[in-house]
Amino acid sequence: MLTTVLLRRLIFSIPTLLGVATLAFMLGHMSPGDPAIAAMGLDLEGYSSVEPEELERVREELGLNKPILVQYVGWLTRALQGDFGTSYVSTIEVSELVFEALPTTMLLLVMTMSVSIVVGISLGIVSAVFKGRTGDYIARMIAIIGVSTPTFWFALVLMLCFAVAIPIFPVNGSFDEFGWKAMALPTMAIALHPAALIARMMRSSMLEVLSHDMIRTATAKGLSRWRVYMVHGLRNAINPVITVIGFQFANLMGGAVAVEFIFSLPGLGSLLIEGIYEKDILVIQGAVLVIGVAFALSNLLVDLLYMIIDPRIRI
Amino acid sequence: MDAQAPVLELKNLETHFETRDGTVRAVDGVSYSVGAGETLAVVGESGCGKSVLSLSILRLIPNPPGKIVGGSVMFGGEDLTQVSEERIRVIRGNKISMIFQEPMTSLNPMMTIGKQISEPLTQHMGLSKKQATNRAQEMLDLVQIPDSKKWLGGYPHEMSGGMRQRVMIAIALACDPKVLIADEPTTALDVTIQAQILLLIRNLQKKMGTAVIMVTHDLGVVAEVADRVVVMYAGRKVEEANVKDLFANPQHPYTIGLMTAIPRLDKITNGDDLNERLTEIPGVVLPLYDLPVGCAFADRCSFTTDKCRTDKPVFEEKSPSHWAACWQEMSS
Ligand SMILES: Nc1ncnc2c1ncn2[C@@H]1O[C@H](COP(=O)(O)OP(=O)(O)OP(=O)(O)O)[C@@H](O)[C@H]1O
Numbered sequence A: 001m002l003t004t005v006l007l008r009r010l011i012f013s014i015p016t017l018l019g020v021a022t023l024a025f026m027l028g029h030m031s032p033g034d035p036a037i038a039a040m041g042l043d044l045e046g047y048s049s050v051e052p053e054e055l056e057r058v059r060e061e062l063g064l065n066k067p068i069l070v071q072y073v074g075w076l077t078r079a080l081q082g083d084f085g086t087s088y089v090s091t092i093e094v095s096e097l098v099f100e101a102l103p104t105t106m107l108l109l110v111m112t113m114s115v116s117i118v119v120g121i122s123l124g125i126v127s128a129v130f131k132g133r134t135g136d137y138i139a140r141m142i143a144i145i146g147v148s149t150p151t152f153w154f155a156l157v158l159m160l161c162f163a164v165a166i167p168i169f170p171v172n173g174s175f176d177e178f179g180w181k182a183m184a185l186p187t188m189a190i191a192l193h194p195a196a197l198i199a200r201m202m203r204s205s206m207l208e209v210l211s212h213d214m215i216r217t218a219t220a221k222g223l224s225r226w227r228v229y230m231v232h233g234l235r236n237a238i239n240p241v242i243t244v245i246g247f248q249f250a251n252l253m254g255g256a257v258a259v260e261f262i263f264s265l266p267g268l269g270s271l272l273i274e275g276i277y278e279k280d281i282l283v284i285q286g287a288v289l290v291i292g293v294a295f296a297l298s299n300l301l302v303d304l305l306y307m308i309i310d311p312r313i314r315i
Numbered sequence B: 001m002d003a004q005a006p007v008l009e010l011k012n013l014e015t016h017f018e019t020r021d022g023t024v025r026a027v028d029g030v031s032y033s034v035g036a037g038e039t040l041a042v043v044g045e046s047g048c049g050k051s052v053l054s055l056s057i058l059r060l061i062p063n064p065p066g067k068i069v070g071g072s073v074m075f076g077g078e079d080l081t082q083v084s085e086e087r088i089r090v091i092r093g094n095k096i097s098m099i100f101q102e103p104m105t106s107l108n109p110m111m112t113i114g115k116q117i118s119e120p121l122t123q124h125m126g127l128s129k130k131q132a133t134n135r136a137q138e139m140l141d142l143v144q145i146p147d148s149k150k151w152l153g154g155y156p157h158e159m160s161g162g163m164r165q166r167v168m169i170a171i172a173l174a175c176d177p178k179v180l181i182a183d184e185p186t187t188a189l190d191v192t193i194q195a196q197i198l199l200l201i202r203n204l205q206k207k208m209g210t211a212v213i214m215v216t217h218d219l220g221v222v223a224e225v226a227d228r229v230v231v232m233y234a235g236r237k238v239e240e241a242n243v244k245d246l247f248a249n250p251q252h253p254y255t256i257g258l259m260t261a262i263p264r265l266d267k268i269t270n271g272d273d274l275n276e277r278l279t280e281i282p283g284v285v286l287p288l289y290d291l292p293v294g295c296a297f298a299d300r301c302s303f304t305t306d307k308c309r310t311d312k313p314v315f316e317e318k319s320p321s322h323w324a325a326c327w328q329e330m331s332s
């Protein structure tokens, strides 16, 4: 039954994915500047020195003169086969660039997600269980700070504190160079905001559930507090939290782009920003497409998780 | 039946809630006892403190705002109001169990029926998962749920209200408790289902020798199941008697009022709900944070004298084993 639902959801996500692809293509094309100039390795200064015929030749070569629709269809059919074209600037295949960048971003996102889920849910539970007491105030204080702190600013603060002032972690560098140490600060920087939002949702959802009759039933069975909260309370309170976690994925990607760049982590975010600097259209399109698809798939995953957890919505 | 030593004995139990309006004396010095195999009914209008009284026995009152401020609950030589958290957990769901009014919301929607029945079994009787599941199925058979094996893996939302209340009974009786507290177990159910559930509780009680505290606002239920009756008004006990004596010879004007308020057949066929709350005694229950010095029922009573307004009636034996708190002598 779950497989039919899965199949149906997959089919329904095709339009979304197409939309994502279209957006990715357009974003690449709408960004200002002339990709042909970039492809020739020139900046705007050099623009005037280029022979118009020469520029025209490069445009023709790159297919930039074809109607936009033709370019789009061609790009899409190739993208569907995993071919995102060759970078104008570095002349390396975009799929290869993406493939190299993907593990770093995935690792960063998985770590961030895990940290924010564990921290957020714990804080939220502490807050709800000790409602109105010290534990609640501390947890809520952390959550308020977390929600109102911009990710890039927190990243810089972390860098100043724990890489510059007290050099425990590297200022920048990849996982290959420094291992887990390279991931620690970026993870913390991105996790703060989602952790705070998860904590808030967890608190209010848990408080709501703890006032339900079934909690009284569970207590009247003679179960320990721990069991009442964790087995009966948490299980019923977790659904809205999962929704929040799902939505956080979008923010995470945004945060990851900035933070990867700040810490020079060679992930998709850095690839994208470099692509934008270089006016490297195909790189921009490839990176945006992969990020978008990952986002759509993560939403699908959240929906499925929902159905596995809640017996009432398995239709 | 009531000659033996009581299994559970409440003495002057007082439970208060601190609210913005003041201290709500939801239970104000109530005493009663119940023996093995006996059914004690606790009756009274909505808001008179029946649920708070029942929840106080197992210390299930939300604190804050609620607190047991006085009296004792004696069970097996221990005062349950004084024992440790660990100790009361050993009693809950094991020696003393409870069924609640709302079968629709009292079960966990995310947990299988089998798991919910197994929980107290693994908790209190140290059964393995498999043993507990087997016993859970036995319990489902016992409460007459057909297809018990299938239902072990079912969820509450797939069941009707009556079936859910049966499951609640199965959970409550799984560990073979000495006392079952049933807080209006049939109020939320259809009339026909009501009778079935009451019969089920009665049969299981006979089989297991459980003492039952049946909380209700329905004198019809009282007449059907009770051996002895405690009538509550505004957080206090106003009358206590054997069920026969009570119906034959009620001693408190409030009890008399309740009896005349029983829906009659002619009214039922007119489409009135048998379930309706007893609000036919003129007036309303006073707010429990602002009770008068004298009798709390004085404003609604047709026998009121000046003494009723100035002195609290003493709870006294009007005739053998028949107690009431009223300054007036009721003749039958
Ligand atoms: N959590 C609470 N906070 C404040 N007051 C409460 C709380 N719970 C109960 N009370 C008060 O205690 C009194 C007794 O309530 P209780 O629920 O015991 O009535 P009841 O006799 O069970 O009525 P019903 O027939 O409607 O179930 C009520 O006046 C109610 O306002």
Ligand SMILES: [Mg+2]
Residues within 6 Å of the ligand: B050, B051, B052, B101, B183, B184
């Ligand atoms: Mg009640």
